[in-house]
Amino acid sequence: MTPPDLGAILFSGAFGLVVIGILGIVMSTHLVRIVLSIVLLETGANLLLMLSGYRAGAAAPIIIDGVIPAAMVDPVPQALVLTAIVIGVAVQAFMMTLVLRLRSVYGTLDIRELRTCLERDIAQEAGIGLPTSDNLPETPGVGPVRTQGGDA
């Protein structure tokens, strides 16, 4: 049995992170877990980008002491990933602020409870009845009543 080559391992890792991230997004019901899944998904996408610029036996695209290496890896994906990571961190921090606000307004981070609360509030603001359907699945417990206002 021959060992799998390095490329297969690295690509599997990158795609694996993407798949785990998507799995977390669609399967989780807790908002913080969904945010963490998005972080994993981003990491996988970044790793994939980095791999796309790799060249076997090539040096990093940095010139040391004026010596230009014979072969250098692609600098463009590296530049893209470099900025994408920092932008990702900023967007994750923003997602966490939204999660914090939701937690303080509704007191829960379960998306099923949040959905019930949001539907109730939207119907209340619009002055219409709650949306109903015969095929509606059983909703597990209604969240706490919204406190004063909604936003301060």
Place this chain on the structure above:
Amino acid sequence: MRSYVSLLFVAGLAFLLFVITGQLEFGAAPMRVGQAINQTSPAEVGAANIVTSVVLGYRALDTLGELAILFTAATAGGLMLGRPRAGAAHDPDAGFILRTASDLLFPLLLVVGLFIIVHGHLTPGGGFQGGVILAAAFFLPLLARPGTHFNHAVFSVFEGLAGAAFIVIGLLGLVYGGEFLAPLLGQGEMGSLLSAGTLPLLYIAVGLKVGTELAGLMAHIAAYEAVDS
């Protein structure tokens, strides 16, 4: 039921992705653009770190757009969370070890962050990476002593100045170099600290902006009153 459908969807996606894996060639990037940049950028831009010449030379406008995203995220975060009420309760100070460590680490992180920013055109690193380290330096004291007053006004001034400096350098490039964000001031000797024209200045602006914005955003999150219900 929902989870079965989700599982099926993810399993199908994973299958498709792993089929692609088998067809990808590893270590043989076509590099149509990269090859040209690797060949021309040492003479054209003069930055020893070619990634920097891509980020701040060839793709400088995109970098400006990314700074705009950062600004939007930080501003929106501040708007969402608002300011804590005066005299609002905050967490007690951390233990002795964390407080001492944060005092010790603050100058070190500051120096390392600034070093990485200033040497962005020579070594791996640059404004984005160094900026995050700067943000950590300013956020660490808040973790150790949650009651500390975080001066958002000073940080906003630095943030605005850094963003304005980036655009002003770009406009100077438009006037004197013929293109927005064109590198000016000559290339200098490759590998020395004062080389690659305006790229180090741009990276300093980026670093300050990233550092102040992330620190401000995290300070907003840290100061937000936890509602325990």
